[in-house]
Each structure stands twice: as structure tokens, then as C-alpha cells.
Amino acid sequence: MFEALGQRFTSIFSGLRGKVSESDLTNFTAQIKTALLESDVALEVAEQFSKQVFDKAREVSDEINRSTNPAQKIFEIVNAELTQVLGGSARRLRFAKSAPTVILLAGLQGAGKTSLAGKLANYLKAQGNTPLLVAADLQRPNAVTQLQVVGDSIKIPVFAPQPGNGVGDPVVVAANGVKFAKDKLHNFVIIDTAGRLGVDKELMQEITDVRDAIKPDEIFFVVDAMIGQDAVKTAQAFADGVGFDAVILTKLDGDARGGAALSIVSMTGKPIIFAATGEKVSDFDLFYPDRMASRILGMGDVASLAEQAKLAMPQETSKKLEDKFVRGEDFTFDDFLSQLEAMKNMGSMSKLMGLLPGASGMKKQLENFDESELIRTRAIIESMTPQERNNPKVLNGSRRSRIARGSGRAISEINSLVERFSQAQKMMKQMRNGGMPAGMGAIPGMGALPKPQQSNQSSKKKSRSGNPAKRAIEEGM
Amino acid sequence: MSLFKRLFTALKSGSVTSDEWEQIRSNLISSDLGVKLVDQLIDQAKSIKPDDAKEAITRQVSSWLSQKNRNLIMAPDRVTTILVVGVNGTGKTTSVAKLANKLKGEGNSVLLAAADTFRAAATEQLQTWAERIGIKVVIGAVNSDPASVAFSAISNAKQDKFNYLIIDTAGRLHTKQDLMDELGKVIRVIEKHSPVDEILLVVDATTGQNGITQARTFIAAVAVTGFIVTKLDGSAKGGVALAIEKESGLPIKFVGSGEAIGDLAPFEPGSYIESLFN
Structure with a gap:
């Protein structure tokens, strides 16, 4: 961002x-x-x-x-x-002393509250909670239907007694929603509300009434990361109106510079608690001020990357790879493929690459990274025999041409994949011997990426970079 | 007193202190005009002769606005097709409904197409609007190809001789190349049958400098013909719209200023400039 x-x-x-x-x-x-x-x-x-x-x-x-x-x-x-x-230390969700924990979402039109409600519910559910969604946006046409569809897709119940589209009282719906959650023993209630402007006194009063009726444990102000100078005015209006405990940033996967985050935090004194990034319901995470500061300074969000990698790679696979690594066994095409798959699981390549240090300079190319490249690579590897995968040295001309036919790719592509693979293999050996891989190009499976910054990072042996941003990376890793 | 008036008074008195200039600069920056544009404007204002300051500054800002026709195109003897695009949450669906209502009110037959097959219940949202307005809407299955919805819509519109076809599309962040490509496909499919006359990019007035990047990317991907600026009824000044017009040379055609169906008006350069300085 x-x-x-x-x-x-x-x-x-x-x-x-x-x-x-x-x-x-x-x-x-x-x-x-x-x-x-x-x-x-x-x-x-x-x-x-x-x-x-x-x-x-x-x-x-x-x-x-x-x-x-x-x-x-x-x-x-x-x-x-x-x-x-940006917040000093990251703020965490507060649980109510006695369940359910009631969360009220508030924000401008189009900030992404309804999508966010789904993401938050999904996040809570994954942690073993039993959230209930409450459809209290009775204004925007079919906002209720939207929340129901979202709820269905993640198998989370939605309390929606009113059709919306201007019909029904959000105060009553919210209050009954909380009551319903208590009866059915849900431990979280997330209340989606209509978008409203900071200057709209009437609607600000309405959400204040909702607040007073349900006494939420957390009120979250949901804000679009692309918002401009008005962020402060709007955030202040919400703080003075309904009041809020923390901020959730949405649409962080765009290229918005997101200065609003800085503004809102420092003007209202409220921390950012969550950050939402994409179209998928799982595109949601806690907000980490320290990581964000690193990102601002172009150091890359390494901690997030490592965390995502850990989540994406099935435990056995990563254990297997680790063991092989420790025992000094050879890195095979099969390992290469499981790494590729892990990367695919990690979500869009461009998003992933954005987290890497030094990658901000190649953002444009990254955004256009062709993910089908991964599919092609996979097709090629899967056209190899087990023997070929384990021992790439046997790949002679006739084998390569068979693989090309099997995968429907040109022989030149097979050659370049084998070339990339041997680089990755070399890198693994280098790492085992205590060295650092040189630059981005050495990351397995990413050989096709542009490497404009490689020289910056690989020149470390000769001299320390005069650029503190780069130096911090060199010295920190 | 409005900043505009203060600026002119100060200019007329012939002695603007550096503090006053800084104040003016701050106010303009708070309108989301962008630092570069503000500094450019201030530099020029400083060299203006005090006597005709107001006219000169207005002329300067006006010259940055697009000189292109701000009226909606109308094809004389076939359906006029309007595609509405933009990033998520800017108010595309609402704008589509408002525009349809306006055109219908002017005596046109209007067909809607719900080509946002991605966002949950986006189709239903447009259907609800269509019912309220009393017009037809062509829909597709959830997650179906938006180009297929566009195809049946244009076939329908041609067959039943509608004056206007307005196509709502899914919100897409301009940084997602595949989604931008999808938009190209929608257009290609329509243009096999009938030209796309207007591609309107919806820009949220609360957007900051990212609005410029949004516009730039959308314009590079598809032949945008103009903008709809939404949510101008809030506290945001929407100064980024001026920056977008200046850079692209394309006109803002409409502004949205509320949740009611009638809250859409043609863009008025004069009152917009006035509001930027207020």
C-alpha cells in the first residue's frame, strides 16, 4: 500500500x-x-x-x-x-466478559463494510468462534441479500428479519440480533450497517441509536485505504458522532499510498486493528504498525511473507523440505513443484511479491506477473517421469522433446525451466553452506521474473550500501 | 469569508504575506488537488497582476478543465450504449440507476444490464433499482462471464430498439491486470454488434491522489469518454477530479450527490471551482 x-x-x-x-x-x-x-x-x-x-x-x-x-x-x-x-503496538480484539462480543461496523458508503463483515466473521470462525452476522443495512438496495449470500458462502448464519431497501428499523434489527445471538449461544455478533456520510446528522443519530440499543463491545470505523484529505474530517465526524474503538482499512491491495491510515491514527488516537486486501473472503489480516512502517520505508514486509508462507505450505511438505535441507539431500523437481504450489496457495503472486524487500521498485512488472506461467511450469514438471524429477541430469534431448509434447510447450521452454531449476538447486546448496541467495531471481519458481534490483543486493560483499534502506536489509537478514 | 474571496481581497490589496500564501496553499491541499497542482496554481497566482486576479485565477483553473463536450452522446438511429466502470465501492450501481432514471425522464427507452456478476447480490441491487424506475434489466447467473451478459443485453437492446443501454460492471481495482483485461473483452463482445458510445469512469470524491492513478490506468485499458464524480455531498471537495481532468483532458459528465434516485446532475464547472476554494 x-x-x-x-x-x-x-x-x-x-x-x-x-x-x-x-x-x-x-x-x-x-x-x-x-x-x-x-x-x-x-x-x-x-x-x-x-x-x-x-x-x-x-x-x-x-x-x-x-x-x-x-x-x-x-x-x-x-x-x-x-x-x-501508526500505533506503537498492534491492538488486538477485545472479548466481552460475557458472550457474545458485539461488534458494530460503521463507515462511509462504499468503504466495503458488507464484504468486510464477511471477512471478519470468517476470520473469527477460523479461530473457533461462532459468529453471527446481522444485516442492519436496510438502506442500500439489496445490502441484506448481499450479506446473506456472503454468509451462505462461508457457512455463517445471518440474522436478517427485515428485507431492507428502505424497509425496517436498524435499531430494532440490531437489538434483536444481539438477543438472537444470546439465545443461540453465538459468541460473536457482527452488525453491518448502512454507509453514511460524516456530515449526515440524521444518519449519524441513527447509528448512535443503534449503539445505545446494543452497547457494543467494539465499534470499528471501516475506511477505504484510497481516501484522501477528507479522511480526517470524516473520521473525526464518526468519532464525535457514534464514536469508535479502532479502525479497519480496506482495499489495501490497490496501489493507494494509504496516507489516510497515518492521518486517522494520529488525529483520532484510535489504532488500526485489521487490514483487508482483496476480493476473497480470506483476504484479511491483523494490522501491524511496525510492519507497515517497514513497508513505508521500502524495507518490505518480510514478517508477513514468512507468516503467509508458513500457512500456505502444508506442514508435512515444509517438514519434508526442511529435513531434506538439513540432511543435505538434493533438491528435486518434485520439491520445486511443491514450492510452486505453496506459492499459488499464498495468493496472487503480485500481492506476495509486494511483501518482499526491495520489490517496491518493480511493482509495475509484478502487478502484471502472468500467473498462468505457474500452470505451464507445472504442466512441464508433471510430464516428467519420477526418475527425471529426482535426477534432472538424465534429461537429454529426446527426453526433453517428449516432455515438450506431453505438456504442449515448446522445447525452449523446457530448457529454460531446467535452467531455472538448476539455479534454484544451486541456491539451495549455497544456503546450506551458510551463504545468502543473491537477489530475487534465485527464489525457486520465480526465474521468469525481472531482476532489476539484483545487483543492489548481491553487491554486499564488496561494500556496504550507502543507502540506509538497503543497508538495513543487508544487515538485518 | 470563502478562501476564494480572501485570496482575491489579499491579491487586490497588493500585499499577500507568506503566511497568507501558506494558508491558501494548505486549504487547496486539503481539497485533494494534489501538491504539484497547488504549487503550480500558487506560483501562477503570485505573478498575476492584482487588478484582474479573480478573472485570471478562474481562467487558469478553467483552462485546466476539459474543453470537451460534457453532454451524454446520443446515437441518432441506433441504441446508445453506455458502459459504467470503476474501482470497488465508488457507486457504480447507484450511478447507473440514477442515469437510467434521468434518461427515462427525458422520454427515452432505457435497458439496463447487470454485468457485475461477481459481487454478491449486485444483480439484485440493480434489479431493485430497475423496479423502482420501472425499466427492464438483463441479468446473468452468479459468477457467469460478464461479457455474456453484455452480449444478451446488446442483442436485446437492438431487437427491441431501445434508445439507451446502460451496462453496470463489477468494481475492479485498477492494479488487477486480469480484471482490466476482462473489461476489454466485454467491450469487444458488444462492439461486434453495436458501438460502445460512452465509457464512464466513476470516481469517488473522497478518493485522494490515488484517483489520478485509477483514471490513468482505466484510460490506458479502455477508451474512457468521461467521468461521474460521486459522493460530492459529503465533506470531501473532490479536488482530485480537477487533477484528473487536467491530466486526461476528458470531461466530468455528471456528479452524484446523494442516495436518492434524483441525486445526479450535469457537472457545472463554475460551482465546482467555487466549492474547491470554499
């Missing part, structure tokens, strides 16, 4: 070398401010944040100039400030 901002920061940092003068600092903070504004951070927040960085940096200016790498020092300050503004 913040990639664009990350790029800005990266270029700002690459301009900082040697000793840092007072005017360098002023110039630098002005640039941060502009970068933040271009990322839709509210003006007040951008000013406040850049001033904070300036003050902190000046406070420790002696230390900065004494250090061997002043830019690195300032970078650390920016990182710390950003993490702090």
Missing part, C-alpha cells in the same frame, strides 16, 4: 551522505512532508510528523554526526516515529 511512499523515502535517503548539516535536515524534513502529502496524509499530520522527525534528529545531531553513517541514524529515527504514529 505504501510502496509509493517507500520509493520516495528511498530516494530521499539515497541523497543523504556524509555529515548532515542543519540545512540538510531542514531540506530533508521538507521532503518528507511533501512525500507524505502526495500520499494523502492530512496536512496537519504531515506537518506534525516531519517536525517531529526534525526535532528528534536535531536533539541527537551530535550522535548523528559522530556515527559512521548519519543517514542510517536518521533513517532509524524516521522508522521509529512512523511506527509510533
